[in-house]
Each structure stands twice: as C-alpha cells, then as structure tokens.
Amino acid sequence: MHKLAGIELGGTKTVVVLGAQGRIDERIEFPTTTxxxxxxxxxxxxxxxxxxxxVDAVGIASFGPVRVSREAADHGFMLDTPKPGWSGAAVxxxxxxxxxxxxxxxxDVNGAALAEHRFGAGRGCExxxxxxxxxxLGxxxxxxxxxAHGLLHPEIGHVRLRRAPGDDFAGTCAFHGDCVEGLIAGPALAARLGRHPSRAEADDPVWELVAHDLAELLAMLVLTVSPQRIVVGGGVTGKQPHLLPLAVSRVPGLxxxxxxxxxxxxxxxMIVPxxxxxxxxxxxxxxxAARALDDRIAAVRVAAGA
Structure with a gap:
C-alpha cells in the first residue's frame, strides 16, 4: 500500500500527517507562522x-483563498488573505x-468535505x-x-445575509465587515461576547443572534446548492454544541x-456535526495525496502507451 502525506494548512495551526486514505499513522502539529x-x-x-x-505523494488542504485551478499561471499560490504575510505566497x-x-x-474545507464524504458523515451522499x-468561516x-471549483472555489464565509432585527454589530471581516464570517467566526464572537466564545454561557442572549445568522446561511445553502448533507465543524460549534440545533430549528421558518x-x-x-x-x-x-498519485500513475500509463 502506498504511503501518503498530508498537510492541513490552517490559519492558526498546521497539521502534517502520514498514512493512507482513511487512516492516520503519524501526526505533527505546530503553529502557522510565516x-x-x-x-x-x-x-x-x-x-x-x-x-x-x-512517501509517494502529498496532499495540501489549505486555508485560502488559494488558486486551485491547475491551468492557472499562479496555481498553488495564496491570493489576498487576512492572514498577515501570506498574500501571494507560493504554497x-x-x-x-x-x-x-x-x-x-x-x-482545507474541500479536503474536509472529501474526507467526510468518503469516511464520515457524508457517506452515501453525492x-x-x-x-x-x-x-x-469556510x-x-x-x-x-x-x-466545486469554477472561477476560484466557494467562498461561503463572505456572503452577506439578512441580519436579525435590531442587530447593529458592524462585523469584523477586514474585507466586508458584516459578511457571515465577520458575524459568527471566532474573532467576531469574541468581539460580540466580550470573551472567548468557548467560555460564554449557553444562555447568553448573543447566541440567539448568532443562531439567526447561522440559520440564514444554512437556508441559503439549502436553496442554492441543494445538498443532501451539510456537515458543520470547527471550534465554535464544537465548543458550543447547543448552537447548531438552535440554528437548524430556525431554518424551516426561513x-x-x-x-x-x-x-x-x-x-x-441532514445538517449534522x-x-x-x-x-x-x-x-x-x-x-x-491519493488523487495526486492516481493522476501521476495515469499520466505515466498514457505516456507509455503513446
């Protein structure tokens, strides 16, 4: 069996693993710096x-935006990103x-989607x-x-949605202010709550506003993408497990x-952790990484046949 390596390049930390599809054998973690x-x-x-x-091939699941089109001259380069020092970096x-x-x-989110589709909560879903x-928020x-790629790749975190009545929080996104990332990602929640989101009480009234914003996002995805499954991960819903059910309960009304x-x-x-x-x-x-190896093997076979 081929040995594969993977790099999950996150905005806060990087995880490097050795293994095979569906199995991690070794893992190293460290902060994402320059x-x-x-x-x-x-x-x-x-x-x-x-x-x-x-190690036969490497896969990189990166924060972004990053150029993923193989035909692009800047394939594999970071585009304009809020992460200091990373805009324009070769990855x-x-x-x-x-x-x-x-x-x-x-x-990184397309990579996670592939893993959940193959081995996790999305098995059996096209x-x-x-x-x-x-x-x-990605x-x-x-x-x-x-x-899905296309012009770039989905940038779901930067859509703007209907705000809750009376919610005048300006948002924290450096590009768009009150896009959904600027409303409910970790830094936005810290600003809204006045403390780290993981330390906030579940009955804090701010969660009602956050649930509204997340429900708007979920409803938009149901209407535009029509997915069979929406998997919601990350530290915010992981540390505040009441948030996702609270948001899902609002979607039918929307x-x-x-x-x-x-x-x-x-x-x-359908909307699950x-x-x-x-x-x-x-x-x-x-x-x-497995896909990269398969592509290389296929290219060699074509060349040999030619």
Whole structure:
C-alpha cells in the first residue's frame, strides 16, 4: 500500500500527517507562522518520515483563498488573505520542489468535505457542503462527489445575509465587515461576547443572534446548492454544541414552507456535526495525496502507451 502525506494548512495551526486514505499513522502539529517557516517545518516532517518509509505523494488542504485551478499561471499560490504575510505566497510549489513527488492542493474545507464524504458523515451522499466555523468561516462543496471549483472555489464565509432585527454589530471581516464570517467566526464572537466564545454561557442572549445568522446561511445553502448533507465543524460549534440545533430549528421558518421536504426533523438529520472531528482536514489532505498519485500513475500509463 502506498504511503501518503498530508498537510492541513490552517490559519492558526498546521497539521502534517502520514498514512493512507482513511487512516492516520503519524501526526505533527505546530503553529502557522510565516510561509517559509511553516512550509519548511512541514517539509522537514515529511522528509523525516521518508528516511524510514517512502512517501509517494502529498496532499495540501489549505486555508485560502488559494488558486486551485491547475491551468492557472499562479496555481498553488495564496491570493489576498487576512492572514498577515501570506498574500501571494507560493504554497504547493515549494513542497513539490523539495520532495520531488506528486503534490495536489485544494482548500482545507474541500479536503474536509472529501474526507467526510468518503469516511464520515457524508457517506452515501453525492452532494455535500462542509462548513467550518472557527478562526474564519469556510465552506467546501462537493457535487457528484467532486469539489466545486469554477472561477476560484466557494467562498461561503463572505456572503452577506439578512441580519436579525435590531442587530447593529458592524462585523469584523477586514474585507466586508458584516459578511457571515465577520458575524459568527471566532474573532467576531469574541468581539460580540466580550470573551472567548468557548467560555460564554449557553444562555447568553448573543447566541440567539448568532443562531439567526447561522440559520440564514444554512437556508441559503439549502436553496442554492441543494445538498443532501451539510456537515458543520470547527471550534465554535464544537465548543458550543447547543448552537447548531438552535440554528437548524430556525431554518424551516426561513424557508417559509417553500420546500416541503425540509421539515425540522428532516433538517436535523441532514445538517449534522462531522463524524471525523478534527481529523477531517488531515484525512482530506490524504485523499488529495491519493488523487495526486492516481493522476501521476495515469499520466505515466498514457505516456507509455503513446
């Protein structure tokens, strides 16, 4: 069986893993600092594993926005991002150059979506949305089991939605103010609550406003993407488990009876936490590595046939 390595490059921390699809054998975690320091640490970790075990391919599941189109001249480069020092950084290129093996890159949320689709809460679903609500808010979309790309890739965290009546919080997004990331991601919640979101009481009235905003996002996804499953992960809903059921209970009212299948009971089974927990991103990076290896093998076969 091929040995694969994965890099989950997050805005706060980086996770480097060794394993196979559906299995993590080794793991190293460290803070995400500068591009050079962070990628060098990831490369060193993989090189250390290669000294004892061959690593056949690497997958990178990265925060973004990042250029994922293989045809683009800046494929594998970070675009404009709030993470200081990372705008314009080369992400996949240094890894491929240092390790000399196939490398694939996609967003961290597309990677997590692939893992949950293959091994977790999205098994058996052709269409799936994976949301993560933590330091930022991101969304990965799978259609027919494949990540949605297009012009760039989904940037669900930066949509603007209807605000709750009387909610005048300005939002914290450096680009859009009160987009949904600027309203309910970790920094926004810290500003709204006056303390770290994990330490806030479940009955704090601010959660009603947050549930409204999250419900608006969920209703929008149901109407636009029509997913069979929405998986909601990240530290915010993980530390405040009451939030997701509170938001889901509001979605039927927002839909206004338009979709008869979207009852409260049906939505409670359709909008769920991840089964893989914090392993979704690293396991998704391993899925991307397997895809990179498959692509290389297919290219070699085509070349040999020619």
């Amino acid at each position: 591009p050079t320091e962070t990628l060098d640490r990831a490369i060193d970790a993989i090189q250390g594993w290669r000294d004892a075990k061959p 996949s290129g240094p890894v491929a150059a240092a390790l000399g093996c196939p490398v694939a890159i996609d967003t 269409s799936l949305v994976y949301l993560t609500i933590g330091t930022g 969304g990965g979309v799978l259609i027919a089991g494949e990540p 839909l206004g009876g338009y979709l008869r299948d979207c009852t409260r009971e049906r939505l409670a089974g 991840p089964l893989l927990g914090e392993d979704a991103g690293p396991m998704g990076a391993l899925v991307l």
